[in-house]
Amino acid sequence: MSPVGARTRLEVAVGAKAYVSASGVKLATLEKIAFTLETGAVAAIVGPSGCGKTTLLRLIAGLDADFEGHIARPEPGRLAVVFQEPRLLAWRTVEDNIRIVAPDVADAQLEASFETLGLGEHRTHFPGELSLGLARRVALARALAVNPTLLLLDEPFASLDGATVLRLIEEIKTLVAARPMITLFVTHDISTAISLADRVFVLSARPATLIDEIVIAKPRQPMSAEAASDFARRIGDAAARAPSGQGA
Amino acid sequence: MLRLVSLAFFALAWEIGALLAGARRLPGPLAVLARLFDEAASGALFFHLGVTLARVAAAFTLAMAIGAVIGVVMGRNRVADKLGDPWLVLLLNLPALVIVVLAYIWVGLNEVAAIGAVALNKIPNAVVMMREGARALDAQLDEMAEVFRIPFWRRMRHVLAPQLAPYFAAAARSGLSLVWKIVLVVEMLGRSNGVGFQINVAFQLFDMQLLLAYALPFVGVMLGVETFVVQPFERNVSRWRTHAA
Numbered sequence: 045m046s047p048v049g050a051r052t053r054l055e056v057a058v059g060a061k062a063y064v065s066a067s068g069v070k071l072a073t074l075e076k077i078a079f080t081l082e083t084g085a086v087a088a089i090v091g092p093s094g095c096g097k098t099t100l101l102r103l104i105a106g107l108d109a110d111f112e113g114h115i116a117r118p119e120p121g122r123l124a125v126v127f128q129e130p131r132l133l134a135w136r137t138v139e140d141n142i143r144i145v146a147p148d149v150a151d152a153q154l155e156a157s158f159e160t161l162g163l164g165e166h167r168t169h170f171p172g173e174l175s176l177g178l179a180r181r182v183a184l185a186r187a188l189a190v191n192p193t194l195l196l197l198d199e200p201f202a203s204l205d206g207a208t209v210l211r212l213i214e215e216i217k218t219l220v221a222a223r224p225m226i227t228l229f230v231t232h233d234i235s236t237a238i239s240l241a242d243r244v245f246v247l248s249a250r251p252a253t254l255i256d257e258i259v260i261a262k263p264r265q266p267m268s269a270e271a272a273s274d275f276a277r278r279i280g281d282a283a284a285r286a287p288s289g290q291g292a
Numbered sequence: 293m294l295r296l297v298s299l300a301f302f303a304l305a306w307e308i309g310a311l312l313a314g315a316r317r318l319p320g321p322l323a324v325l326a327r328l329f330d331e332a333a334s335g336a337l338f339f340h341l342g343v344t345l346a347r348v349a350a351a352f353t354l355a356m357a358i359g360a361v362i363g364v365v366m367g368r369n370r371v372a373d374k375l376g377d378p379w380l381v382l383l384l385n386l387p388a389l390v391i392v393v394l395a396y397i398w399v400g401l402n403e404v405a406a407i408g409a410v411a412l413n414k415i416p417n418a419v420v421m422m423r424e425g426a427r428a429l430d431a432q433l434d435e436m437a438e439v440f441r442i443p444f445w446r447r448m449r450h451v452l453a454p455q456l457a458p459y460f461a462a463a464a465r466s467g468l469s470l471v472w473k474i475v476l477v478v479e480m481l482g483r484s485n486g487v488g489f490q491i492n493v494a495f496q497l498f499d500m501q502l503l504l505a506y507a508l509p510f511v512g513v514m515l516g517v518e519t520f521v522v523q524p525f526e527r528n529v530s531r532w533r534t535h536a537a
Contacts, residue, residue, distance in 0.1 A: 105439050106438075106439070107435055107438065107439065122441075123439055123440075123441070124439070124440065125436075125439045125440075127432070127435075127436065129432060131432050131433060131435075131436040133433065133450060133451060133454070135454040136450060136454075140450075144442065144446060144450045145440045145442060147446075186440075190440060
């Protein structure tokens, strides 16, 4: 435990996390993953699908306490999570969904966030009336409305079409830049990681362990094609070097 | 419209039946209606109907409140479920009459025993339905509520209650019809007012007119509650479903 006082960092030190399957078989999921993020950081976790990225995010969110190691979130602080599924209340309107989670949100802030995310005309709609892409944006607006100190996003772009992903990335860039918070997102897509993050953590296949950490010098800036492919290659190489790369 | 035709047909069949069976066994609809107006004019009908409805309301509210809380706890907690289940099976299989008689013997011939006995008959039913509802709660929304630290009461109101509402409506619907039937038995056995008591009087005197003059308005009132209170509530709680794209 940290001494009395405020902690502005996210400290992750997972020694081991095992998962017991329904048939009673113990599967090692995570091993030796440690990193620290300061306020303002935007970090991405990449790795092959099924390697345990979501599991790691759940540990950081405090939804699963059954692991060896230690995780310290910014304290005092507010946590916000954008899950893979939007997880909206189907019986409340878009606006109510946000206000229930963030009752203190200022009208102006909500307005601005609706504007940026293109949700203005949907605020009185029910989640069932929205496409998946729109529902994801509502989940994002909801997360931002609590003014989090730590924002976790789990595959925020999965199963969205390319154009929507590009739009959403631009929107997140605008929203993330303006806030004093730690953003950590999980993705299997290297190019999203490069375009959004300033640090990229590369995980190996299961049991996932931290095999490389790549710092992007000028994050969220337009990048030359060579620079981008250079980063992508580095991340790819790191994954290939993985000691336990027996595939997911 | 078809309902009205059907209803008119029912009245006609009743009239013919009355002619065949004789007025002593089955008085015709008009005779019953006249008796009904007599009882209404003297105020007796409203008094007994009111007393019975008050008992229905009290027993129903009590049973739904207790049943819902126990049901949700059992649906959410494995240990509570294991502990409560044998009691539930016992109560579910105990005949209503046994509960009523035992309540009168142990508690006495009073209102507490009457309403308690009726509620006790309905509680296991409500528990079973609400437990199903609690088991079907969305674990993903639970996690969402947890990471966003939604306070307990707001979570109850916006996350839990809307998911449980369809189960609650179903329990209320079946509960109401169960409660108002048992209330008459309770009144017949141990109260000196109410529709059940009047029906018992009519039975002792073999007064078919009186019996029907009390039974029909009561059925009418309960149908009204079902149509104008319970069903609109059911529609209202599932209103968001109709909005699905």
